[in-house]
Amino acid sequence: MRFSIAATAALLLTGNATLASEFERVPPVTHAATLKQCGECHMAYQPGLLPAASWTRIMDGLADHFGDKASLPPDVAADIRGYLTRNAGGGDGRLVRITDQRWWQRKHGFESTVWQRKTVGAKGNCEACHRTAAKGLYEDDWALLQTFAVGAR
Ligand code: HEC
Numbered sequence: 001m002r003f004s005i006a007a008t009a010a011l012l013l014t015g016n017a018t019l020a021s022e023f024e025r026v027p028p029v030t031h032a033a034t035l036k037q038c039g040e041c042h043m044a045y046q047p048g049l050l051p052a053a054s055w056t057r058i059m060d061g062l063a064d065h066f067g068d069k070a071s072l073p074p075d076v077a078a079d080i081r082g083y084l085t086r087n088a089g090g091g092d093g094r095l096v097r098i099t100d101q102r103w104w105q106r107k108h109g110f111e112s113t114v115w116q117r118k119t120v121g122a123k124g125n126c127e128a129c130h131r132t133a134a135k136g137l138y139e140d141d142w143a144l145l146q147t148f149a150v151g152a153r
C-alpha cells in the first residue's frame with residue numbers, strides 16, 4: 001500500500017491518541033552548548049524525546065556516534081549530558097534512537113519508500129515533515145503531511 005492521505009487518515013483514527021498527545025509538543029532545546037554541538041549534523045533533538053538512560057548511552061558513545069566521530073571536550077560533554085538527562089522524557093532506555101522507540105514507530109508506520117525520498121532521506125530528519133520540529137512542535141503534521149503525501153511523490 002502506498003503512502004496516501006487515506007492511509008494517514010486510517011493511521012490517525014487508529015493511533016493511540018493518549019500516548020501521542022504527550023508528544024505533540026516537547027519543550028524546545030534551550031541549552032546553548034546542546035544547540036551548537038548537537039545541532040551540527042542534524043537537528044538538536046529535544047531532551048524530552050528520549051529517556052535519560054538513552055541519553056547517557058549516546059553521551060558515552062560519542063567517539064563512534066552512528067559511525068561518526070562526535071567526541072567533545074569532557075567539560076562540554078558533561079554539561080550537555082546534564083542538560084539532556086535532567087530534561088529527559090520516557091521510553092525504552094535500551095534504545096538509543098528516537099526512531100526505534102515504540103511510540104515513534106506507532107506514529108510512523110509508513111511504507112518504506114517514504115524514507116528513501118530525496119526530500120526525507122532519513123527517519124531522523126524530523127524537519128522534512130515537521131517544519132516546526134526544531135521548536136519541539138510536532139502537532140502540525142496533519143496539514144503538512146497532506147502536502148507531503150501529494151506533493152513529494
Ligand atoms: C558529526 C556529526 C554529528 C554530531 C556532531 C552529532 N550527531 Fe547525532 N547523529 C549523527 C548521525 C550520522 C546519526 C545517524 C543518522 C542516521 O543514520 O539516521 C545521528 C543520530 C543521532 C540520534 C538518533 C536519531 C534517530 O534516528 O532516532 C540521536 C538521538 C543523536 N544523533 C543525538 C546527538 C547528540 C545528543 C549530539 C550532541 C552530543 C549529536 N547527536 C551530535 C551525526 C552527528
Ligand code: HEC
Pocket residue numbers: 008011012015020021023024049098099106107108114120122123124125126127128129130138139140141142145
Ligand atoms: C516522513 C515524514 C516524517 C518524518 C521524517 C518524521 N515524522 Fe513524525 N509524524 C509524521 C506523521 C505523518 C505523523 C502523524 C501520524 C499520526 O498522527 O498518526 C507524525 C507524528 C509525530 C508525532 C506525534 C504528533 C501527534 O500529534 O501525535 C511526533 C511527536 C513526531 N511525529 C515526532 C517526530 C520526530 C521526533 C521525528 C524525527 C526523529 C519525526 N517525527 C520524523 C511524519 C514524519
